[in-house]
Amino acid sequence: MEPSLQNEKRISPADQLLSALQKLIPDCQKETDPLKARERDRTFVQSGQLTDNELLALYAEAYHLEIADEEDISAPEIFPDGKYDFFNANLCLPFEWDEEKIIFLVPDPYSIHQLSFQVRKNWNLKTEFKLVRRSLLERLLTKVMNAENEEDSAFADAEDENTLRTMAGEARIVRLVNDIFTQAIELGASDIHIEPGEDLVSVRCRVDGVLTEIMNCPLNQFPAIASRIKLLGGLNIAESRLPQDGRTNVRLGKLELDMRISTIPILTGESIVLRLLNQDSITFDLKTLGMSPEHLKQFEKLIRIPHGIILVVGPTGSGKTTTLYSVISQLNDRRKKIITIEDPVEYKTEGLCQVQVNPKIGVTFAAGLRSIVRQDPDIILVGEIRDKETADIAINAALTGHLVLSTLHTNDAVGAVTRLLDMGLENFLVSSALFGVLSQRLVRKYCPDCHGTGSVDGAKCRLCNGSGYKGRSGIFELLILNDELRSAVNKNASSSELEAIAVRHGMITLKQDGQAKVAAGITSAEELQRSTAEL
Numbered sequence: 463m464e465p466s467l468q469n470e471k472r473i474s475p476a477d478q479l480l481s482a483l484q485k486l487i488p489d490c491q492k493e494t495d496p497l498k499a500r501e502r503d504r505t506f507v508q509s510g511q512l513t514d515n516e517l518l519a520l521y522a523e524a525y526h527l528e529i530a531d532e533e534d535i536s537a538p539e540i541f542p543d544g545k546y547d548f549f550n551a552n553l554c555l556p557f558e559w560d561e562e563k564i565i566f567l568v569p570d571p572y573s574i575h576q577l578s579f580q581v582r583k584n585w586n587l588k589t590e591f592k593l594v595r596r597s598l599l600e601r602l603l604t605k606v607m608n609a610e611n612e613e614d615s616a617f618a619d620a621e622d623e624n625t626l627r628t629m630a631g632e633a634r635i636v637r638l639v640n641d642i643f644t645q646a647i648e649l650g651a652s653d654i655h656i657e658p659g660e661d662l663v664s665v666r667c668r669v670d671g672v673l674t675e676i677m678n679c680p681l682n683q684f685p686a687i688a689s690r691i692k693l694l695g696g697l698n699i700a701e702s703r704l705p706q707d708g709r710t711n712v713r714l715g716k717l718e719l720d721m722r723i724s725t726i727p728i729l730t731g732e733s734i735v736l737r738l739l740n741q742d743s744i745t746f747d748l749k750t751l752g753m754s755p756e757h758l759k760q761f762e763k764l765i766r767i768p769h770g771i772i773l774v775v776g777p778t779g780s781g782k783t784t785t786l787y788s789v790i791s792q793l794n795d796r797r798k799k800i801i802t803i804e805d806p807v808e809y810k811t812e813g814l815c816q817v818q819v820n821p822k823i824g825v826t827f828a829a830g831l832r833s834i835v836r837q838d839p840d841i842i843l844v845g846e847i848r849d850k851e852t853a854d855i856a857i858n859a860a861l862t863g864h865l866v867l868s869t870l871h872t873n874d875a876v877g878a879v880t881r882l883l884d885m886g887l888e889n890f891l892v893s894s895a896l897f898g899v900l901s902q903r904l905v906r907k908y909c910p911d912c913h914g915t916g917s918v919d920g921a922k923c924r925l926c927n928g929s930g931y932k933g934r935s936g937i938f939e940l941l942i943l944n945d946e947l948r949s950a951v952n953k954n955a956s957s958s959e960l961e962a963i964a965v966r967h968g969m970i971t972l973k974q975d976g977q978a979k980v981a982a983g984i985t986s987a988e989e990l991q992r993s994t995a996e997l
Contacts, residue, residue, distance in 0.1 A: 479524035487511055496572035514595040521593055525571040530592040538602050546606050552577050555602055563588035569596035623700040630689035639690045645676050658684045658731040670906045670934050695723035702732050746791035752935030760940055765789050770897035771860040775872045781904050781936055782869045803830040804845035828852045835859050844868040850885040860895040875901040875941035876960040893951040901939040903993040905985045906931035937976040
């Protein structure tokens with residue numbers, strides 16, 4: 463009598479899987495603990511004994527499970543009644559669901575019975591499972607976690623934003639912020655710095671290049687102050703963890719201010735800096751920059767060249783942009799096509815085509831300059847030459863009939879030559895295209911009322927707020943390339959050699975120009991030293 467099939471020993475899926483694994487990996491050991499079995503299989507994949515797909519095929523055959531088509535899996539939907547922590551702990555993710563069942567993605571079969579029990583208990587639903595590579599499942603779980611965090615933070619931010627908007631609209635905060643602006647204007651400030659400290663909020667203004675504190679505020683007012691300023695600049699008032707930049711116009715009485723706003727996160731909150739651009743009070747005139755009659759005559763002759771490069775150099779805050787716009791103002795006679803590319807465009811000027819650098823969409827100095835050359839310009843203003851690509855295009859433009867004006871960050875005039883060469887430009891190109899370099903600094907001028915004493919008739923001078931200085935003047939060094947200098951550039955002469963040649967031909971150095979202004983009673987020796995300390 464043949465034995466009954468019912469008496470035959472049935473092979474469990476776990477044993478069937480083990481048998482298949484042992485055929486491929488003879489020393490494979492049986493593991494009854496799901497976590498240990500999962501770790502064992504991961505070791506096989508990590509060691510290269512099995513691929514992910516080979517392991518999935520073994521799971522599918524032993525447990526009669528379907529392998530999910532990865533092309534059908536995109537951004538996962540968030541299961542409405544479950545949380546990331548549950549799915550992560552059970553290494554699974556809902557893939558499809560309806561009122562009766564949930565289809566889960568799983569990387570292995572070891573927890574499917576426990577998961578089925580949990581789903582019946584929590585949601586009273588049936589379960590089905592599809593296998594998927596573990597690495598893909600982990601990426602999908604990360605997407606779910608990020609999506610849940612965004613939802614949670616969006617809800618929290620919405621509440622915070624409403625609170626911040628209410629605080630920013632309070633009359634006392636509006637008055638306080640307007641008072642900060644008014645004081646800054648009265649002082650003639652170029653920038654406002656608002657910084658929360660450990661105990662107070664410090665408000666400082668940069669007047670004639672030097673920061674001066676104008677007020678302190680209670681620390682608990684900072685969120686409202688920051689929100690008010692962000693609202694004015696169109697920034698995200700609920701975001702304080704990332705830097706932000708904005709621009710706005712603010713009207714104070716009859717005065718309209720153009721303000722650039724920058725925020726960055728700091729340990730005590732956010733640092734907020736506002737650059738004030740009073741378009742009504744700005745005049746661009748070479749005669750008002752503080753050039754000596756000799757410098758002015760030489761420079762006005764230089765900017766009349768039909769083509770070539772003229773550079774204005776100096777550190778940040780030395781007045782380079784003002785000088786360039788004064789040049790443009792003098793050359794802007796409506797008979798020339800003038801295009802600028804800047805980062806940012808600080809002064810909107812009639813008669814110019816002004817381009818704003820925007821690296822996010824590919825508008826860099828180099829890319830913008832390349833397009834500008836095709837616009838048939840006569841004069842091109844490049845906000846700054848930062849790299850070889852921009853320098854190459856500028857040189858080529860200068861050699862093909864355009865006047866190119868730009869800036870570099872160098873300490874002196876001859877330093878501009880060596881900087882261009884250090885960028886990798888050929889000596890003969892620099893010597894051919896470069897016609898002149900103006901190096902400059904700004905020094906504070908003695909106050910006309912108190913003449914540097916800070917007081918009038920024993921009282922603090924109101925005009926300069928007791929500082930003794932009011933307004934600034936430039937000090938200048940003008941390098942004009944002649945035949946001897948061009949020959950020296952071609953021979954790769956050092957900066958000191960170039961300067962010696964320039965001085966022999968009459969170049970007045972920055973310090974010499976500054977000393978002349980000290981002797982004329984325009985500024986002090988201390989102020990000159992502060993401005994030229996690195997020279």
